[in-house]
Amino acid sequence: MNHLKYRVKTFLKYKDLLGELVVRDIKLKYRRSFLGYLWSVLNPLLIMIVMTVVFSSMFRKNIENYPIYLLTGRTLFEFMRLGTQSGLKSVLHNAALLKKTYIPKYIFTVSKVTSIFVDTIFSMGAFFIVMIATRSPFHVQLLYLPVILIQLYIFTLGVSFWLAEVNVFFRDIEYIYRAVCTAWMYLSALFYPIEQLPHLLQIFVKTLNPMYYYIAQFRDIALYGRMPGIRIVVGGWIWAFALFFFGLFMFQKNKDRFVLYL
C-alpha cells in the first residue's frame, strides 16, 4: 500500500512535467509550419480523398459511405501507429536526460502517447468536416466516442511501454515494429469491408486483432447509428487493460537497468 502511495506521490510531483512535455511537443509541431493546425486536418482529408477515388468504386456495393468508413478506421489506426511508434523511442530519445537526473522514466512514454492523442483529437476535425460534407446524420450515439478513444489510449500506452522497454535493449525493434505495423494495418479492415476476407482470417481478425474492436465500435456509432455490441465493448476494455498492465509490468521490471544500456 505504501508503495502505491509513493508511486502516486511521485506521479503527482511530476504531473506538471508531463504537461510541459506534451505542450512542448504540440508547440514544436505547429510552431514552424505555415498552415499549423490546418495540417492536422488537411492531411487525413487528402489521404481520404485519394483512397476514396481509388477504392470506393471497388467496394461501393458493400459500403454505403466509403469516406466515413475509411476515416473512422484510419483515424484510430493512425493514432495507435503514431502513438506506439513515438512511444517506442521515448526512453531512448531522452537518454541524455535520464542519465543526468532522476525522473520517473514512464513520464516520457506517457507524454509522447498523450501528445499524439491530443494531436489525434485535433485531427478529428477532418472527420466532422467529412460528416458534414457527405451529409451523414449525426447520431446521438456519437457521444460515446470519447469512451472508445479512452480505451484506445490505454491500449496504446500499454503497447508503448512494452516497446519502449524492449527498444532500450534491442535498437532494431523500431524497424521490425514498422513492418509489423504495416501488416497490422492490412489486417485491420481499414479500407475494405471485413467480409471480403476469407472466413478463417475474418474470425482471426475479429477476435485477435485488438484494433478491430475499437474500429468496429467507432463505425457502429458513426456509420450505423447504433450502440456497439457488448462483445466488442467488453473486448475493447479487456484488450486495453491487458496490454496496459502487461506493458507497465515489463517496463517497471526492467526500468532500473535502462540507464546501463542507454
Added chain:
Amino acid sequence: MAANIIDVDHVSIRFNLGNVKVDNLKEYAIRRLKHELTFQEFLALKDVSLHVKKGESWGLIGTNGSGKSTLLKTITGILRPYKGSVKVRGQIAPMIELGAGFDQELTARENIFLNGAVLGHSNRFMQEHFDEIVEFAELERFLNSPIKNYSSGMKARLGFAVATMVDPDILICDEVLAVGDVNFRKRCNARMRQMLSGGTTLLYVSHDIPSVRQLCDHVLWLEHGEVLMEGDPDTICEAYLERQDKVYSFRRKIMEDREQMERGKHVDYLVVGAGLFGAVFAREARRAGKKVAVVEKRDHIGGNIYTEKIANINVHRYGAHIFHTSNQKVWDYVNQFADFNQYINSPVARYQDELYNLPFNMNTFSRMWGVVTPDEAREKIRSQIESLQITEPKNLEEQALSLVGRDVYEKLVKGYTEKQWGRDCKDLPAFIIRRLPLRFTYDNNYFTDRYQGIPIGGYTQIVEKLLSGVPVLLNTTWQEYCAKHPDCYGKLIYTGPIDEYFGYSLGRLQYRTVRFETQELETDNYQGNAVVNYTEREVPWTRIIEHKWFEFGKDAQGNEIPGTVISKEYSTEWEMGMEPYYPVNDQANLALYQKYRALADKEKNVVFGGRLGTYQYYNMDQVVAQAIALCEKELGRRIVIKKKHS
C-alpha cells in the same frame, strides 16, 4: 545523534560490459547461436559507504573513472545499487549537468518551465520564482529566443539559476562550474556558500582541489570504485595531490615507453602484468638482449606489492607485505634493488580487551592461562583437547578444536576465521585448516625463514628498478593491446587470471578477497604494532595495519615520522570485477583450474606465471624464485647476482 541525511551502505554498482556492444536483436540472435555472448562485469563502485549529516559539505575527489559521478548518480536515484542500500532524507537538487533537459528549439522562457518541471517543481511554483531566475541568470534580453542560439556559458547560467532557485536539502554538484566566466563562477560560489550557511548539505565533485578545500568540510577519496580515504579535506587533498604528482612524474617517465608501445613494435616477449613476476622476467629478458614490453591493467606498476607514500609513510596498498625467505639466491636477488631492514613479523591478536602474541607460543599461553613452563602449557592444551573427544572432525570448528583446544579456538581462531570466510566455522569444511602450529618457546617471530625484512622506502622502488629500461604501458588490458597490435610479440608471459585468458570459456575461478579502508590519523602511534588481528567476530574488520611500524616509524633519513596511517582490512565475498587475492583451494576450483591448465599447455607461445596465472597463493619469495626459474629455462642462461658489499 541526529539522523544522517544521506546513508550509503556497502553499495556496489555493476555494469555489464559486453565484449562487443550487442544492442540489436539480429546480432543478439546470431551471437546467441554462436555462443559468443560473453559479458564482462565491471564494478564501478565496490562496497562503498558514505554517511552524511545534515549541513555537512562533502567533496568527492579521485582520478577520472574512479566512480565519483557514479556515486552521485546512485545517490540521486539515476542508478540503482546492485548491492547495498542508499537512503536519502530530503529533497535533492542535482546538478550533474547544468541544463540537462533543455530543449534546443524552445525559448529560454519555455525552457525555464520545462527544466523546472524536470526537477520536479510545479508550474505555479515556477511562475512565482520566474523573475528571480531570470535576474540571476542575467538573460532578460534573450528570454524569447530559442535556446539553441545561446552560448554554452549562457546555458550554464540558466541551468544553474533554475537548479539553485530554491534552497534544497541536498545540493549535488558534479564539475559543472567549469564553464562560464570568472564573474559567473564567483557568483555561483557565493550562491553555494549562501546555501551552505542556510543548512543545505553539499556533495561536490571537482578536480579543482582548491575549490574543494574552500567549500568542503569533509572529503572522500575514491579510486577504482573504492574508498581510499575519507576525512579532513586538508590531509586528504594533500595525499591526493602527492599521489597525483608521483603518478604524473612516473607517467612522464614512461611517456616515451607509451609512444614506443603504441606503435606496436614487435617484441620478443610481451609481459602481461607489471607485478613482481612480470617485472623480474622483464628485467632478465632485457638483460639477455631480448626485446620486451609490459602491459598493465592498473594505473601503477608493482601489482599487489605496490606501496605508496602517504604523509611520508610507505603504505602497503594491497595489504601487509613482509618479505621472508630461506632461499639464498632469492634473498641476494631482491637485495640488488633495495636495502632491507630488520623487521620481524610478530603480529598481535586482540580479543575484546585482551591482547595475545601470535603465532601461538608460550607468550600466548602464558597470557591466556598464567602457565609458566612449556609442560604446563602442553598439559593444559592436551586436557582441553581430550575433554572434547573429537575423533573425526566434521567441520572446521571440530578440526580446530581438536588441534588447539577450546580456549585458543574461541578467542583466537573462531571469530577471525568466520570473518575471513563470511560463514560460521561449523559450516566450513575441515580441510581449510590442516594444522595450527603451536610453539612451546617464547618466540614471537611469525616466520621461520632465515631472512626477513621490509625494503626501506617501500616495494615500489624494487619494481621500478626491475622495469627500468623496459617499456611499460599502464591502464591497458592485454586484450585491448593485442587487438590493436596483432602479432606484436613472439611470446606472451601471462600473469593475469588464467580463466580470463581463455575468456572464462570453462567457467570462472573463485577467489577470496580483502578490502582496505585507509585513514590518516593525527596521533603518532595508534596501536603500537604494524599488524593487529581482531579475532572477535563482532568487530567488522579482520586486521588493522599501521604502516609506519614496518619501517620502525622512521623515514629514509632516520627521522621520526609524525602522524600515522592505518588500514583496516575487511574480508569480502569475491565477485567479478573485484581484485582477486587468494585462490580458493577447494575441489571444484582446483578441478576447474586443471581443465584450464590443460588448455594452457596446448597454447603455444604463452607462458602462464605468477599467482593468478597458476591459480595458487605464493609468498613473494616463491614468486621471485619461480620467475628466476622461468628466466633460466626460457632465456637459457644462468641468472647471475651481483652481491652487495655491506
